Structures are given as C-alpha cells and as structure tokens.
Amino acid sequence: MISSENVxxxxxxxxxxxxxxxxxxxxxxxxxxxxxxxAMSARYSTASEHAAGAAARAExxxxxxxxxxxxxxxxxxxxxxxxxxxxxxxxxxxxxxxxVQEATAGAARPPRELIGVGxxxxxxxxxxxxxxxPNVLSDVAAASEAARAAVATALVTLEINVRSLKDAAxxxxxxxxxxxxxxxxxxxxxxxRRIRERVRx
Numbered sequence: 001m002i003s004s005e006n007v008x009x010x011x012x013x014x015x016x017x018x019x020x021x022x023x024x025x026x027x028x029x030x031x032x033x034x035x036x037x038x039a040m041s042a043r044y045s046t047a048s049e050h051a052a053g054a055a056a057r058a059e060x061x062x063x064x065x066x067x068x069x070x071x072x073x074x075x076x077x078x079x080x081x082x083x084x085x086x087x088x089x090x091x092x093x094x095x096x097x098x099x100v101q102e103a104t105a106g107a108a109r110p111p112r113e114l115i116g117v118g119x120x121x122x123x124x125x126x127x128x129x130x131x132x133x134p135n136v137l138s139d140v141a142a143a144s145e146a147a148r149a150a151v152a153t154a155l156v157t158l159e160i161n162v163r164s165l166k167d168a169a170x171x172x173x174x175x176x177x178x179x180x181x182x183x184x185x186x187x188x189x190x191x192x193r194r195i196r197e198r199v200r201x
Contacts, residue, residue, distance in 0.1 A: 020080075116177070
C-alpha cells in the first residue's frame with residue numbers, strides 16, 4: 001500500500017515487473033501531489049481570509065487520492081485474477097466471463113472517482129490564483145498540471161475499462177464522468193496558460 005511505503009520504494013515497485021501499481025495509481029499519486037502543493041500555497045498566502053479554508057480543503061483531497069492509488073492497484077489485481085480463471089468447460093467459461101465483467105466494472109470505479117478528485121484540485125487551483133501570494137503562483141500552476149495529468153490518465157483508464165463492459169447501464173453510469181474529466185483537463189490547461197502570462201508580465 002502506498003501509505004506504508006516511502007516514495008522511492010513505491011516508484012521502484014512501479015518500475016518493476018509487477019502488474020500493479022500502474023498508470024491508474026500513478027494518476028492518483030499526481031492528484032495527491034497537486035493537492036499537497038495547493039495546501040502549501042494556501043499556507044504561504046496568509047494575507048487572505050480564504051487561506052485556512054483552502055489549505056484544509058486541499059488536505060482533505062490528499063488521502064482521498066492516495067486511497068484511490070491503492071484501490072486502483074487492488075482492482076487491477078482482481079481483474080488479473082479473473083482473467084486467470086480456468087475456461088476448459090462451458091461452466092468455467094461462463095463463470096470466468098461473469099468474473100471478468102464484474103472485475104472490469106470494479107477496475108473502472110477508481111479512475112471514475114479520480115476524475116472527481118482531480119477536478120476538485122483544478123477548481124481549487126483556480127480559486128487560489130485570485131488571491132494567493134504571487135510567490136507561489138508557479139506552485140499553483142504545478143498543482144494544476146499535476147491534476148491535469150491525473151485526470152487525463154483517469155480518462156484513458158476509464159475508457160479502456162468501459163469499452164469492455166457488456167452491461168449498458170453500467171457503461172452509461174461510468175461514462176457520466178467523461179465530460180467532467182474533459183472539462184477539468186481543459187480548465188487546467190487554461191489556468192496554466194493564464195498563470196504563465198501573468199508571471200511573464
């Protein structure tokens with residue numbers, strides 16, 4: 001679990017031949033880093049009446065994102081186990097198919113939730129640019145870009161899993177997050193652009 005490892009150990013495990021953690025967990029870690037940067041940026045902006053609330057809100061997002069890193073790795077493990085089930089008889093094939101569908105839906109849920117967390121990080125970054133200490137604008141931009149990477153990763157992961165689902169209702173439920181994610185990616189890119197223009201002036 002990410003909560004019980006240091007950064008080096010986690011990254012080295014990600015680089016190993018183990019199937020998880022993978023891209024989905026990396027995206028969740030990006031969201032946590034973005035939230036952490038915003039908490040720090042808010043604390044360096046004590047002249048604003050919004051600083052304490054923003055820092056608290058950002059800190060709430062960190063464990064949510066880290067939990068999703070673990071959830072993504074666990075879901076991928078369950079999916080791998082489902083694909084490894086025997087398929088020699090008709091009964092085994094039917095059970096394997098059912099298990100794969102269930103695990104695929106489970107694997108789609110962490111990235112679906114990550115889209116929401118990443119969108120919150122982007123929204124908070126947009127708020128901070130209105131009142132934060134100018135000296136931390138680059139950190140706010142870094143948070144925005146981390147969140148953009150998290151959401152973009154979640155979108156790809158979600159789409160890959162959703163396309164394999166046979167149940168139409170489950171597909172539609174999970175696809176409901178795609179529009180929010182695409183908007184968050186656009187908003188993050190626009191925010192970074194505006195911050196770069198501002199610091200160049």
